[in-house]
Each structure stands twice: as structure tokens, then as C-alpha cells.
Amino acid sequence: MRFTVHVEITHLPGILDPQGATIERALPALGYENVSEVSVGKSIRLVLDASDEAAARAQVDEMCQRLLANPVIEAYEIAVREMSKA
């Protein structure tokens, strides 16, 4: 089975996000005074062949732990969707 995978990587709560903080300070300069809690992360998309969704998810989780994310400072969310056969 073939799956499309989307991994969203964000800062762990409590870890300072310098990009988010800088953007949050920049927005009021453009007149947007009502914005808070800006955070910047990464979005990784990939295609994976696996026997089923659970196997795909387990492998992506392992890849996140080992390379795609740094669990010391980052959290990640994995979305797995089976590709249509069409």
C-alpha cells in the first residue's frame, strides 16, 4: 500500500521560538495589532510504501525520532493517508 505522509514539526512547549517571536513583533508594524502566539515550524511531506497504515505510521515515527525532528526541542504530528489507486 502507498501512503502520503505529512509531518508537522513545531517547537516543544516552553522552548523559545525565535522565528515566531520575531514575526510576532513584525506584524504590528504592518498594522496587525491583534496577533499573538505566532509559532514557526516545519512541514515535511513524503510518500511511503508500507503493508498497512499502522506500519507506515510506526516507521514515520521512528524517522521523526532519528532524523526528521529533534525531540530535544521539537514536537511533531504525523498524518497518514492512503493514496487512491486511480
Add this chain to the structure above:
Amino acid sequence: MSARVGIVVFPGTNCELDVAYALEALGAEPELVWHQDRRLSGIDAVVVPGGFAHGDFLRTGAIARFSPVMDAVSELAAAGAPVVGICNGFQVLTEAHLLPGALQKNVGLKFLCQTVEVRVETDRSALTSTAPVGAVLHLPINHFEGNYVCDAKTLDQLRAEERVVLRYVANPNGSLDDIAGICNEAGNVVGLMPHPERASDPILGSDDGVVLLRALLSAARARTAA
């Protein structure tokens, strides 16, 4: 006998010759080690120098961690040999879990290239064993990702075990607890953002880095003799 220091070169590393020059001037035998090499035979100490290993893609040091040479570096570190990561090398050592925490983008998102003051906080690391604790050194920094972070428990541990090696006198990058350098529990693995090799001769504006490099070489020689 002079210390043989392996200097790891990844694609994108750019400080290896500066480190080799500075160490050679102090009587060491530097040896450049390509990242594909799996063995570090006859090497007394390792420096992972600055640069942009593997282009710093994904995260600084994230890809470099998987270079074949890193297994040999980890083995030497576990055996007690001095292993020092400078700047990008520090980032590589954290990604390789040889040092705790991580280095992320500077507060203010500025690439910093300036000379800063750092204070020697402990003499129990391979890089500061012969340095006077409390001494303030003038060393260049040259980084975008030098903002040290770790969880509260790790920070408590670093403080309690005297593993904060260097602190900025005036924090330039937002680093937690003004941390400029740390070491592992045994003190033989050290990571620091400032570049001691670029402060190794008065003609460079400062030779304050020499005290650190000398300590590294004496730790390396002590190991050879043992």
C-alpha cells in the same frame, strides 16, 4: 611526544585548516579526517570544527550525525579521549547525543560575527583543565544557531555537575543561562560556540584561545602517556 589530533571534515566544514594551523603552532600533529572514514587509528583527540556540515540542511548537524566517522568519534569519546566540537561541531555533537540539549536560531534572528567575552566556569573539562576558573577570554563567535536550549532537568544537572564550561559575559544570542560551552559527565567531550582557533595569535586580535587549545593538547597527551 606530540598529540595527534584528528580534525573531522564533513562536506561544508570550513574551519578545519584554521584549527590545524592553531594546533600545529602549539606543537600538535593535526590530521584531517574525512567524514567517510570509519576509523580513527592512532588519534589522541578529536576536534569537530566549524562550518556548515552537509549544508546544515534540516537542522544544523542533523545529517552530519549519520556520517560514518561519527561512530568512531563516539567510540573514542566513550573511551575517554578528548572530543571538542567548535561552533557547527558543537551542533553536531548535540545532534549525535554526545552532549545534551540543542542549539537553535539566535534570539533576534541575526547572524552574529563579533568578538565576545566568555568566562571560564570550570576546570573539569578537557578544554579548560589548565585554564584559570573565572578568567574572561576574548573569543570570536560566528553563528546563526548558537542559542543553547535544554529542558529544566538537564540545566539543573549541568549546573550541579559543573558542566557549564564557558558563559557569555553579555549574552549575544539568547542562550539559556548564558551558556557558551558545556561538557559531558566525564568532562572529555566539550562543545562551545566561540572559536578558540581564531584567537590563537596576537595578530588575530586575541590569543585568548590558546589557553583552551593547550588544555586540549595536554589532555590528549595525558591519554597517550596513560
